[in-house]
Amino acid sequence: MAGIETSADSQTDARGGRSSLAGNATDKALNLLEAASAPGYPHRLGDVAAAAGVPKASAHRILQNLVVTGFLASDGNGGYGPGPRIRALAARITQGCEEDQVMRAELEVLGRRIGHTVHMGVRTGDVVTLLVKVAGPNPVQDSSRVGMQLPLHTTAIGKCVLAGLDDGQLASLVGRVGLPPRTENSVTDPAELRAELAKVHERGFALDDEENEIGVRCLAVPVHDAKGVVIGAVNVSTIAFLETREALLSRVDLVRTTADALHGLLG
Template sequence: MVREGSSIDKALSVLEAIAEHHRVTDIAAATGISKSTVHRILQSLVEWGFARADGTGGYEPGPRILTLAGRVMARFDPARQAAGALRALHERTGYTTHMAVRNGDEAVYVEKLEGRRPYQMPSRIGMSLRLHSTAIGKAILAQLDDEEVRAIAARTGLPGLTAGTLTDAESLLAGLREVRERGYAVDDGENVSDIICVGAPVLDHTGQVLGGISISALVMDMTRAELEQHAQEVMSAAREVSMAMGAPLIQPTP
């Protein structure tokens, strides 16, 4: 619904509605705007190229939307969009904070904020990370179906990096089911033996997984109680980042 009397809000509401609705009647019902006003707005959108008649009496998004989206995405920087949420998470926890985006069968760090501790994590922006042994990686894998995870496992081989690394596909899948249920992933010395990480997925404008964010510390520097507390903060930050990426509204995990 739009605020009464706001022509800009009404036009934007109609523009958003034609992504899912085609008939004037349905658009009017979805937006709460009268059919006559919806029809008038649609005519203007057609003239501007943001909508087009579909030949059956309905409307659909026009080519100018794609042109505009292409220009925006060409300049889109995930790290910049996530900067505020990452800084806030870093300030709240004091731990090293990362963001990585998926790149095929791995992920790549695009942001790192060093923790307020007398040590540094052995990570860097531009460094690749494995999906099966890291918190961000497992958060990403948990958003995929089992067959895709198995295909990735077959290609990468799931090498054991520490004594705690999950090195077979079925054990990994079982762990990912737990990740889906609770909303976050944990790397408890699975990638580097003395480092613990908590990660959550970041979704893009299509609702698909883009990457993830995490906090990292030495195992001796984060208790289980602290892990549970900070996991909620990581998930909250990941939802905020996802919204900044244009993801559909994500409800908090109960």
């Protein structure tokens, strides 16, 4: 996949905009592979290119190469989705993966203790991706699913990640993706977000109070890699009318115990 980028592509990137952040040829190919494999496929060329931040002409050439090599599949009508090689790779990674087994086992214990849905999510680019979900016993559930990608600034998991960034990294990210609202409760002001992230950093957990989905309130505690960098978080998801904010906050120590158990697990 290397060597696909042309001088014309480089000139296009140099003009600025989101495409200038796409990186080298390998970065572009990986970003396009991720965008085309996102839930809801098949995805149109323009949508994949925009999501990956790659110029459309360059995206088309790279996508065609990914189809030829079997990493992506084309539906014949201009849509793209995961191909047989990426599906096989995903199966090889997840089947019998010790890390996945540990994460699920820890989350299942947490879920039994608190009686609510729990997740493990990580930062992937400029979004959160849910890796594991253990559904709670309540008949009313949130809309989450494994593989779902969510904004960083409206989710408790995402706020844990953002609180681990320095000022420059945070400003760069906000400049790229903005702070679009998901609900009327979403934080959309950069100064307000910085103030909230300072609290997250200080107290060691984050709260999503119906900011990403109306009726859903979440609490998350960060998970670190072996170097101490926040890569994601363990999240508890509750239905707002079934559990109060105060009751959810009382669970933080249990969530922290689980997050600590996953320290260094993913690198």
